[in-house]
Amino acid sequence: MSHHVLISVDELWLKGSNRPTYYRYIHNHIQDVLRLYHCQKTQWTNQTQRIYLTSDFPFHDETLLALSRVPGVHSVSKTFYALKTIEDIAKVAVENLRDLKEPTSFKVETARNDKSFPMTSMELSREIGHELLERSSLLRVDVKNPELVIHIRIQPEGAYVSCGKLKGVGGLPIGSSGHGVTLLSGGFDSPVASYLMSRRGLSQTLVFFHAYPFVGDEVKIKIIQLTKQLALYNKKCELLIVPFGEIQKAIAETSKVDYRTLFFRRAMVDIANLIAEEKNAKVIVTGDSLSQVSSQTIDNIASIDHASKRSIFRPLIGMSKREIMSIASEIGTHDISIQPHDDACALFAPENPVLRGDSHYSKIFFVNNQFDQLYSSAIKNAECFTFNVKGQELASK
Amino acid sequence: MQINTLMYYFDHAAGQPPNPEICDFYRSQLLENFANPNAPYRMARQLSNQLEIIRSDIKKMIEADEADSLIFTSSATESNNLLIKGLFEKNTACMAVSLAEHPSLIKPLLDWSLESRNLKHKANYQLDESDLKNALDTCDLICLSHINNHTGILQELKVDDVLNKKAHIHWDLSQSFGKKSFSVKESVADSATLSGHKFGVPKGIGVLWLRHGITLNPLFQGGDQDTSMRSSTINFPLISTFHFAAMKINEQLEDDWSFFKKIQKEMIQELQAIQPEIRVPFESETSSPYITTLIVPGPSSDVLMRLLDEQGVVVSTHSACSSRIKKENGVMAHLGFSKEEQQQIIRISFSRQTTREEVFFLIQKWKEIQSTLNLFKKGYKK
Numbered sequence: 001m002s003h004h005v006l007i008s009v010d011e012l013w014l015k016g017s018n019r020p021t022y023y024r025y026i027h028n029h030i031q032d033v034l035r036l037y038h039c040q041k042t043q044w045t046n047q048t049q050r051i052y053l054t055s056d057f058p059f060h061d062e063t064l065l066a067l068s069r070v071p072g073v074h075s076v077s078k079t080f081y082a083l084k085t086i087e088d089i090a091k092v093a094v095e096n097l098r099d100l101k102e103p104t105s106f107k108v109e110t111a112r113n114d115k116s117f118p119m120t121s122m123e124l125s126r127e128i129g130h131e132l133l134e135r136s137s138l139l140r141v142d143v144k145n146p147e148l149v150i151h152i153r154i155q156p157e158g159a160y161v162s163c164g165k166l167k168g169v170g171g172l173p174i175g176s177s178g179h180g181v182t183l184l185s186g187g188f189d190s191p192v193a194s195y196l197m198s199r200r201g202l203s204q205t206l207v208f209f210h211a212y213p214f215v216g217d218e219v220k221i222k223i224i225q226l227t228k229q230l231a232l233y234n235k236k237c238e239l240l241i242v243p244f245g246e247i248q249k250a251i252a253e254t255s256k257v258d259y260r261t262l263f264f265r266r267a268m269v270d271i272a273n274l275i276a277e278e279k280n281a282k283v284i285v286t287g288d289s290l291s292q293v294s295s296q297t298i299d300n301i302a303s304i305d306h307a308s309k310r311s312i313f314r315p316l317i318g319m320s321k322r323e324i325m326s327i328a329s330e331i332g333t334h335d336i337s338i339q340p341h342d343d344a345c346a347l348f349a350p351e352n353p354v355l356r357g358d359s360h361y362s363k364i365f366f367v368n369n370q371f372d373q374l375y376s377s378a379i380k381n382a383e384c385f386t387f388n389v390k391g392q393e394l395a396s397k
Numbered sequence: 398m399q400i401n402t403l404m405y406y407f408d409h410a411a412g413q414p415p416n417p418e419i420c421d422f423y424r425s426q427l428l429e430n431f432a433n434p435n436a437p438y439r440m441a442r443q444l445s446n447q448l449e450i451i452r453s454d455i456k457k458m459i460e461a462d463e464a465d466s467l468i469f470t471s472s473a474t475e476s477n478n479l480l481i482k483g484l485f486e487k488n489t490a491c492m493a494v495s496l497a498e499h500p501s502l503i504k505p506l507l508d509w510s511l512e513s514r515n516l517k518h519k520a521n522y523q524l525d526e527s528d529l530k531n532a533l534d535t536c537d538l539i540c541l542s543h544i545n546n547h548t549g550i551l552q553e554l555k556v557d558d559v560l561n562k563k564a565h566i567h568w569d570l571s572q573s574f575g576k577k578s579f580s581v582k583e584s585v586a587d588s589a590t591l592s593g594h595k596f597g598v599p600k601g602i603g604v605l606w607l608r609h610g611i612t613l614n615p616l617f618q619g620g621d622q623d624t625s626m627r628s629s630t631i632n633f634p635l636i637s638t639f640h641f642a643a644m645k646i647n648e649q650l651e652d653d654w655s656f657f658k659k660i661q662k663e664m665i666q667e668l669q670a671i672q673p674e675i676r677v678p679f680e681s682e683t684s685s686p687y688i689t690t691l692i693v694p695g696p697s698s699d700v701l702m703r704l705l706d707e708q709g710v711v712v713s714t715h716s717a718c719s720s721r722i723k724k725e726n727g728v729m730a731h732l733g734f735s736k737e738e739q740q741q742i743i744r745i746s747f748s749r750q751t752t753r754e755e756v757f758f759l760i761q762k763w764k765e766i767q768s769t770l771n772l773f774k775k776g777y778k779k
Contacts (some may be wrong), residue, residue, distance in 0.1 A: 213703035252772040347696055347773055 002081055003058045006153075006162055007051040007067060010074035010170040025173035025201070026072040029235045029389075033070060036390045037063040047113075052079070052160075064166055066389065069233050071199050072176075073168030077151070082159045084117060086124075089159050090131035093150055096163045097136060105142035106132070112154040128152060172201030174235040180313065181276045182285040183268055184208045184239070186222045186341045189287030189316055191230055191333040192324050196315040197285050198233045205279045206230070206237065209244035209268055211344030219341045228391035229332045237391075241383040242271060247374050248348060254369055256361070257350040262300055263365065264345060266307055271375050273309050282310060289316040289324065299356040306359075307366070405755050405762075408713045410546050410572060410688050410746035416597045422641050423599055426634035434631045435622055444633050451640040455604065458643060459570075459589065460580040464609040468627050469602065469636050473571045473592035474501035475616070476605035479627065480567050480588050481505040481538070483613025490537035493564070495524060496731040497548065502540045502569060510538075522550050522679055522732060526558070533562040541566065543573035543584075547715060547728045547744070548679040549688030551577070559585045565611075571595050575646045576687055576749065577654060587611065593635070597748075598642045602635045653749050657686035660756055664745070665689065667760045671767060678734075689745045696773045697740045704769055708762040713744040 009026065023046070030051070034042055038059055045052040053059070059078060067076045082092040108129045110121040119127070128150070132139055151162040182194045182204045194204060208223045220241060231237035244267075251263045272284045288296045305312055316324055328334035386394040406414055434444040452467040461467075470476045481492070482505055492510035494502050495518065507513050514536060517528040524541075532539055544551055551573075554566070568589040570579055575596035581589060588611065593602035605627075607613070612626065619628030661680065668691070669675050676692040693701060698714045705712055715726055726739040745759070 213707055214700055216699060216703065249769060249772065253768075342697075347700065 001056070003055050004079040004081060004160060005053040005059050005064065005067070006077050006079040006160065006165075007053065008074040008076075008165075008168075009049045009051065010072055010168065010172075022072070022173055022176050025175045026070065029070050029072070029174055030067065032235055032389050033063070033066045036388060036392075037066050049074075066232070068166045068168040070173075071169055071171045071201060071233065072173035074170055075165040075168050077162040077165035079153075079160045079162045082161055084114075084154060084159050086127050086131060089124075089152060089161055090128055090135065092159075092161045093128065093132060093152075093163060094135045096161070097132075097139075100136070100138050103138050103140065104148050105146045106139050106148040106150055107141060107143045107146040108132070108150045108152065110152045110154065114154045114156045116156075117154050124152065124154070169199055169233065171199035174198060174201060175203045177201035178283070179203045179205070179279060179281040180283040180285045181205050181207055181272045181279060181281045183272060183287070184223065184226065185287070186219055186226070186337060186339075187287070188321075188324055188328050188334065188337045189289060191226050191287075191337065192327045192331070193285055193287035193315045194230055195233055195327065195331050195333075197313065198230070202283070202285070203235060204237075204285065205275065205281060206239045207272060207275060208239065208241050209271075210241050211244050211248055211342075211347075213245055214248065214344040214347050215342035222336060222339055222341055224385065225336045226333055227385065228387055228393075229336060231387035231389065231391045233331065235389065237387040239385040239387070240275065240379075241385070242378050243381050244268075244344075244378065247371060247378060248344060250369075250371065250374055252348050255365055258352055258354045259361065259365070260348050260350065261345055261353045262303070262362070264348070265300075265304055266362070266366065267371060267375075269304055269308050269312065270371070271378060274375060274379060276310055284308065284310050284312045286312060286314055287316055288314045289319055289321075297355050299359075300354075303359050303362050307362075404709050404711060405758050406711045407745045407747065407751075407755075407759060408711050409748040409751075410595075410744065411713055412600075413594060413597045413748060415599070416642075419597055419638060419642050420599070423634060423638040426637045430633050430637065432633075434633055435620070444631075448631065448633065448636065451636060454640060455591075455643060456606065458646075459606060460582050461606055462609060465581075466605075466607040466609065466611070466624065466626070468605040468607065468623050469632065469639075470605055470627060471601055471629075471632075472603040473569065473590045473595075474603070476590040476603045477501045477540075477567075477569060478505045479605055479613060479616050480590070480607075481540070482509050482616060483626065484538060484565060484611070485509070486614075491535065492538040492540070493532040493536045494540040497522075497545060497728045498540065498542055499546060499569065499571070500727075502542070506538075506540060518732065521681060522548060523552060523683075529554075530558070533559060533564045533566070536564045539564045539566050540569065542569040542571070543579055544577065544685045544688070545728075546572050546688070548690055548732070549685035550679055551683045551685055554584050556583055556585055572685065572688070575643075576650065576685070578650050581606065581608070593639050593642075596642060596646070598639050599635065602632065602639050604639070654686060657747055657749070657751070658682075660747070660751075660753060661686040661689055664756050664760065668763060671760075671764050687747045687749075691743045691745070692734070692738050692741050693743050694741055695770060698743050700773075701743060701766070701770065704766040705759075705762055708765065710759050710762045712759075713746070715742050715744055 040055050040057040043054040064076050067073060080092045080096055082088040108125040110124045112121050129141055148164050153160040177200055180197060180202045184190045184206045197204060206227055227237055227239045247267050248264060251267060252260055255263050269284060276284060288301060291297055325334060328337060388394055430444055432441040432444055434441055434448055453463060456465055456467055470479060487509050488511045490510055491512040492506045493514040493516055494506050495516040496503060514532055516532060517525040519525050541552055565587045566585055568584060568586045570589050571592035572595060573579060574591045587608045589606045591604035594600040615626050615628060617628045621628055622631050665677050665680060674694045679690055702712055702714045729739045729742060
């Protein structure tokens with residue numbers, strides 16, 4: 001028996017001549033998912049915005065969930081083959097609704113890709129709807145706001161029936177927008193920022209600055225957990241843990257106390273630029289949101305931007321904490337981020353951090369103090385982790 | 398003790414670095430004396446006989462009677478659990494312990510007793526005598542430790558203080574055996590726990606001494622190997638190693654105590670010269686010279702601990718976790734220290750092999766990390 005999955009693709013149709021390239025990106029990502037979740041031979045059929053997967057083995061719910069997390073995917077549904085007769089279509093639909101336990105409202109949608117089929121789409125929908133009502137006491141029709149949509153697609157070779165679909169994350173396929181370096185911390189914000197950029201097709205190298213010995217090693221466990229969770233939405237997730245303690249010490253020893261936090265930020269962005277150079281990344285991503293903490297005032301953000309060679313994307317800049325937490329819950333990072341962890345910035349922070357940094361002092365400080373050696377040493381001593389689409393760690397070379 | 402040229406270890410209260418001679422002895426025992434002492438053939442019978450000599454020798458060290466029981470367990474924690482849960486049926490007895498003691502005394506006691514009583518402390522952190530006397534008259538079981546592992550406070554009880562008592566007195570000697578002499582007679586003890594790994598024996602062995610006439614319901618039921626009070630195949634090699642190490646505890650306990658008292662005082666002086674704000678709440682003439690607990694105002698003490706660790710000096714903060722995830726320190730909370738103070742604890746512990754040079758190195762490194770620690774002093778202007 002054949003098993004089928006229908007993947008409906010988001011936004012790809014906007015891209016016209018770029019479509020083949022985008023298609024290749026999403027194809028590769030889906031291949032990676034299948035290789036780890038459904039390692040049986042799978043056939044592919046592509047049609048305008050749809051990808052059909054066919055296998056001799058059933059697709060598990062886990063696999064469908066994993067597919068729905070692929071950026072670019074609009075929806076995923078299990079699809080069943082039926083003969084092009086009302087009888088068979090209805091039979092297949094009912095069979096796959098046998099797990100239904102509660103009364104459910106539904107409607108039938110039909111699309112015909114075989115114009116030789118005798119009925120119109122609407123007629124077929126009506127007929128099937130009628131058949132289903134007769135065969136299941138739990139179903140009732142609601143064309144305005146159905147809980148369940150039964151989708152029938154008539155192809156030349158047969159009919160494909162899907163009962164309900166899993167909403168995908170949408171957006172653009174990973175890699176189609178380029179590569180970025182994302183600054184990851186243990187808080188709520190940066191993982192959400194990373195996710196939003198994955199959804200826009202940006203592949204990322206995640207960078208965490210580890211303030212050992214000012215914080216303990218426990219925070220690394222948390223960062224790795226977060227990365228594993230984000231890896232579920234990425235094609236391959238790379239994490240660099242950069243030792244930052246020496247640099248914080250060097251800055252704290254030489255700068256004005258109230259500038260420390262701002263300068264730490266600046267150092268992080270400097271290092272991110274160096275890493276971006278190595279990784280061919282054209283952009284840096286952070287979880288800044290306007291004015292949440294002192295380093296995120298307009299002036300301080302501006303002074304960091306001036307110093308950065310590459311653009312800094314801040315997808316959360318206009319979002320409220322509540323909105324950010326809500327996405328964090330959706331993507332599974334909320335409960336990881338909420339665990340308390342040591343904050344070295346709080347350790348070094350003065351009572352009154354500067355809100356509107358003196359840009360002259362900021363500029364002069366980084367001219368007079370050269371941290372290049374420390375930067376390159378930190379990057380050289382960074383720990384590197386790579387995770388696959390299942391969030392499993394890959395052995396390093 | 399200097400483990401290698403790069404590490405200076407000062408957490409002996411938690412675990413001892415290995416003594417090569419003891420390890421060699423252990424190895425030889427593992428290779429030669431592998432038989433099960435309860436077996437009927439000659440090589441096993443020999444081990445069984447040796448075992449009785451071992452028990453006798455250890456009893457002599459704590460001035461116990463030959464008729465008393467000496468049970469070998471896997472650890473001090475097991476010994477404490479066995480005593481507390483074996484003496485009375487669950488929920489029948491009134492038991493007393495200070496909440497500043499080790500969790501292996503507190504938890505089984507709270508769990509097993511019908512009624513529990515928290516022993517009070519005086520300002521110098523020793524137990525309040527009248528409260529203790531009262532508890533001895535009214536409770537069924539009292540648990541005391543000779544030297545407290547957090548504070549180093551020495552707790553003693555003399556025969557003259559305890560004329561009539563109702564309570565069974567159980568002593569935990571984990572931190573004192575091998576460092577301070579203890580007589581079960583003079584201390585009115587009914588039972589006592591010893592810990593192997595706290596005086597250089599490999600981990601996995603503890604002792605429970607029990608005055609003759611007392612029996613316990615066992616924790617482990619089975620082959621009745623160590624009398625019916627503790628079943629499990631007798632771990633002869635490790636018991637024999639315990640004995641070997643115990644016999645090596647020389648007579649100079651008091652001399653060493655005085656010697657290390659001097660070193661401890663010098664160390665405290667030096668540390669307070671570097672950081673005058675350091676407090677040493679428990680040090681006194683009677684406290685253990687081997688355990689020094691400091692309160693170091695400033696950032697969470699695990700920062701200091703890690704800075705020292707980086708320099709090759711190992712000290713303890715009482716907690717495995719770092720600042721924000723640190724659980725409350727029950728012992729310190731109970732003794733009246735604030736949450737802030739609980740985060741600022743450093744414990745430095747010696748062994749009898751610690752040298753002056755090592756302590757000197759500790760002081761040097763403490764001095765060196767001051768410039769980094771000063772970065773965290775609030776209000777510091779450059």
